Amino acid sequence: MMPVLNSTKNLEILEPPTATREGVGVFEYTDHFTVFHYGRMPDPIPGKGEAICRMAVFNLTMLEAAGVRTHFRRFITPNRIEFDLARVPGPGTGPLTPGARNYLVPVQVLFRNELPQGSSVHRRLASGELTPAEVGFDRIPAVGEKLQQPLIEYASMLEDVNRFISAPEAQRLAGLSDEQFQTMCNTAVKVNEVLTGHAREVGLSHSDGKAEFLLSSDAHVVLADSPGTPDESRLLCGGLHCGKQVLRNWYVDNGFEVPVSRLIAESVPRSQWPRPARLPPAFLPVMSNLYRSLSETWTGERLWNAPDLQTAVQDVARLIGQ
Template sequence: MPVLNSTKNLHVIEPPTAKREGVGVFEYTDHYTVFHYGRMPDAIPGKGEAICRMAAFNFRLLEEAGVRTHFRRFIAPNRIEFTLARLPEQAARPLTPASGNYLLPLQVLFRNELPPGSSVHRRLATGDLAPADVGLDAIPPVGEKLKQPLIEYATTRDDVNRFLTPAHAQDLAGLDDEQFQALREITFRVNAVLTGHADKLGLSHCDGKAEYLMSSDQQLVLADSPGTPDESRLMRDGVHCGKQVLRDWYVRSGNEIPTGKLIADGVPRSQWPQPASLPPEFLPVMTDLYRSLSQTWTGEQHQDAPDLLAAARAVADLTNR
């Protein structure tokens, strides 16, 4: 069955119960999403396999660093088998770790620098965020590398995800003080491992996000697809290596879908305007970018792709026309 607004299809192999986790398989598709719209009209050939191989590599890398994950096995070319937790109805009763085996309705965002496209710049400019809210002394310049990573929290089950204070995030996730601190510490470790790997490859790991489940033995377990260009903002020599390239085209061309306003105005999703298709010249360039990024990141030569530097230059040439 499809996952709403996702680039992955979920297949339930064993459904989870109140007492034990289940088993699921994610099939990574060639779709992409921007602006919380859902799947956009174009598919990028090879993207699904590229993202899937990066996700499998990252789970192994993180497990070697002592991070417990929901990863079970990689199924070539574009599927991952994983431990499946329940998705409880939040309104039914407050979440508590004692109930166990549930996906936290929360994403934890980590930021190492604030490149163009980061929501922090927009929120600081509009006054929705003050520097002190995220531990900054002043508004940083675009692209500045931060002295230490920032951690933020946001919802995952709203039509447009909302940023949360730490106190609201802790309450929503149903965690006590010790578990919430553990959540932060695990996230810092995830970020350090992924950022360290990116550094070795000449990449900037600007920011990313992590999601977690609470296991039946009341342990936090890393989920989703951390460190892939669907979840992290990666750059090579100032060029975005992911969907920020596509998001920027929609904004520059005047084709951005104002999903936030549509939701605020109560417009049913069925009445939202159809997004424009990408210019056809974007698809082969983005295919090369995703494939070359995946090969560089994993060290696997599984697809015919150019060198990542050449792929990034092709993106720069295309977007600077």
């Protein structure tokens, strides 16, 4: 299987897609993690891939049952899924032609239910990129504050560093008709509702997340990738992060953030980028327990005899000094 750029998954193409027919692909979920748009960081986390994969399978099955059409075909134990494979627009392709079919939509739809630590909304409010009114407030919201209603945003998806875009630009880049674009938006809202409801049932908070889509060969908008996993959503237990925000915070707090945006803006070749620092060894078993415990809590499967989630989260909190 070949690595997918800036992804924690490897891709195997069983049948290549064409302009008129879906192909068949297999994702292998690895133990890697990514932060800062750098790509895979140096330290694999044992068991993360299988834990994420099982959550993805659970969520795609749950969403199908709720009436959401997805690209999911079958689960291949322990850490792979088979799925309908669409064509991927190449770098620099530009806006897609209306009427084209069977392609990965180069736009992601983001949904926000609250504003935890790490949310880009705080940075964008501070810089003036967003106003409080655009987020539904008459003042600067506090860290962790809940939104009165979910905030839907759009971002590019296949650029070196993805950027927030308006709804009209998202539709233009995606090459979708008015009806298709509205379907994509409505589907993202439905996905958020289902995931947020399930999180609440198992004692978690689904703070924010994203949905990715493909346009099928019969011109239907289809949910893709791995919605609701900690690689795609911020899930909190008792106000503490259950995913890679913990790792991102460690890098930032210790001055090890990789300045990818600046490196790209300055045209520094990737071969000359600084190598990220390695995590302290103590992080790996604690994060491994966190991902496995989260997966067991979310899916109801007991596979690893992981500690209960509150214990796993508290172990992380002690590790990072919270």
